[in-house]
Amino acid sequence: MSYELTKTMQAASAGYGLYCLAKPSHLASALREPRNQRALDRLARTFAVRDIPIAALALAGPPAALPWAVGGRVASDVGDALVLGASTKGSIRTKVLAVTLGWAALNALAYAADTRRR
Template sequence: MSDYRWSRLMSAGTAAYGAYALARPGHLADALEAPSSERAGHDRLARTYGVRDLATSALAFSGRPTLVRTAMALRIAGDLGDCAVLTSTTTDPDVRRKVAGVTLGWAALNALAWLADERS
């Protein structure tokens, strides 16, 4: 039976991002190169990402395989949703590529970790 070490490793990374998003919510507006009039909204969004990512990571650290699987599925779905939402907030193609690369890349890494754990 798998110990879900790769999923837990990715969950640790996600938890670290969640803490960062809560501590420095302005990072999202900076990354999106958002105008100052949109910063408050992006800060709120970053905080929701922080809470979500800490909650899903807590599930993954629970020790129960069903909850680890649930956490990984929620994380991947969240990353795909983040891609859809965040790429629609800018018309700058460079920012869109950057956002898509980060969100889809993290979703892919989580999917690979989960797959590796399920196969072990």
């Protein structure tokens, strides 16, 4: 079983991790928080050092590691929703929750679909 959808999602997560390293300022811009640029740049880099290894485990690790990697991905996104959702308001909070919970759901659905095809 190749888990194509799951691995596509994990590759996209790795891509986002690399983007966080290349342009950490995107987070402060998206959250409209220029006063907190330095702190949010550090947070973006933290996302990178978390997301890249999780994705690498899913993409290159042993097959038994895949459910753990997906679980880590989903848990991380839910955690991001809780932390960033609690620290934002209005339309920014809506955007944060849509992105974080949406990404968690897409990863979970991809894994469920791939597993069902077995």
